[in-house]
Amino acid sequence: MPPYTHAIVREVPDAYAECLTLEAIDAPIDVPKAREQHAHFCAILAGLGLEVTRLEADESLPDCCFIEDTAVLVDDLAILTNPGAPSRIKEVEAVEKALHGIKPLAKILPPGTLDGGDVLVIGKTIYIGLSTRTNEAGIRQFAALVEPNGYAVVSVPVSGLLHLKSAVTYLGNGQVILAPAYVDPSFFKEYHLLELSEAEAYCANCLNVNGTILMPEGYEQVKKQIENLGFPVIELDMSEFKKGDGALTCKALLY
Numbered sequence: 474m475p476p477y478t479h480a481i482v483r484e485v486p487d488a489y490a491e492c493l494t495l496e497a498i499d500a501p502i503d504v505p506k507a508r509e510q511h512a513h514f515c516a517i518l519a520g521l522g523l524e525v526t527r528l529e530a531d532e533s534l535p536d537c538c539f540i541e542d543t544a545v546l547v548d549d550l551a552i553l554t555n556p557g558a559p560s561r562i563k564e565v566e567a568v569e570k571a572l573h574g575i576k577p578l579a580k581i582l583p584p585g586t587l588d589g590g591d592v593l594v595i596g597k598t599i600y601i602g603l604s605t606r607t608n609e610a611g612i613r614q615f616a617a618l619v620e621p622n623g624y625a626v627v628s629v630p631v632s633g634l635l636h637l638k639s640a641v642t643y644l645g646n647g648q649v650i651l652a653p654a655y656v657d658p659s660f661f662k663e664y665h666l667l668e669l670s671e672a673e674a675y676c677a678n679c680l681n682v683n684g685t686i687l688m689p690e691g692y693e694q695v696k697k698q699i700e701n702l703g704f705p706v707i708e709l710d711m712s713e714f715k716k717g718d719g720a721l722t723c724k725a726l727l728y
């Protein structure tokens with residue numbers, strides 16, 4: 474995991490109240506509260522030493538704050554995605570402009586679809602969720618772009634959650650955190666596994682920022698387990714993003 478110096482985030486539009494959700498939600502999304510949570514997230518990234526670029530929200534794109542899904546940054550390449558949800562495809566345009574001049578750009582093209590939330594990089598292996606958003610053609614295109622740089626791509630079926638990284642992320646130091654109810658742990662058997670119960674599944678999505686683990690608040694037991702592994706932890710209130718099936722990694726592109 475390279476040390477990160479920069480983050481690109483995208484602001485939360487009013488239209489976020491109408492974002493895509495896997496299931497009908499009980500309580501409506503509180504957009505001002507989502508903005509506070511997003512601002513807090515940005516402040517934490519800045520506090521960890523990252524330079525944070527904040528892209529404007531687009532009111533015609535309710536899910537645009539989930540910027541992770543629009544691009545994957547691997548070494549010196551930025552791979553712009555073709556998001557699997559048609560309503561999200563135009564999100565990529567502003568991100569392409571923002572990345573222009575920062576890294577060489579490549580693009581996943583139809584019929585391939587791929588969401589960044591399905592892409593988990595662990596060293597030289599890239600696990601890609603085969604999900605309702607990412608298809609085999611998207612994975613093949615992605616593999617053709619990264620394999621010349623020595624990466625191996627492994628496709629991992631995801632069921633019951635939106636993206637691969639909704640169910641599994643990498644903490645660092647050979648340690649993976651995952652929810653076996655949604656992803657087959659045998660794909661990750663070469664790592665140490667911190668396995669979560671179904672009730673804890675939401676905190677499978679953690680974000681390692683230069684050795685500090687950002688995780689959703691409310692999972693005291695898991696927090697202790699992560700701290701016992703030697704990682705400093707920062708908890709964040711993610712309530713309004715959880716309602717929109719979003720998690721920590723989805724809110725930033727790090728490089």
Ligand code: CIR
Pocket residue numbers: 492493494495536539541542558561589590591635636639717718719720722723
């Ligand atoms: C969607 O359904 O596309 C958004 N409401 C949530 C996307 C979350 N993205 C992510 O975790 N990478």
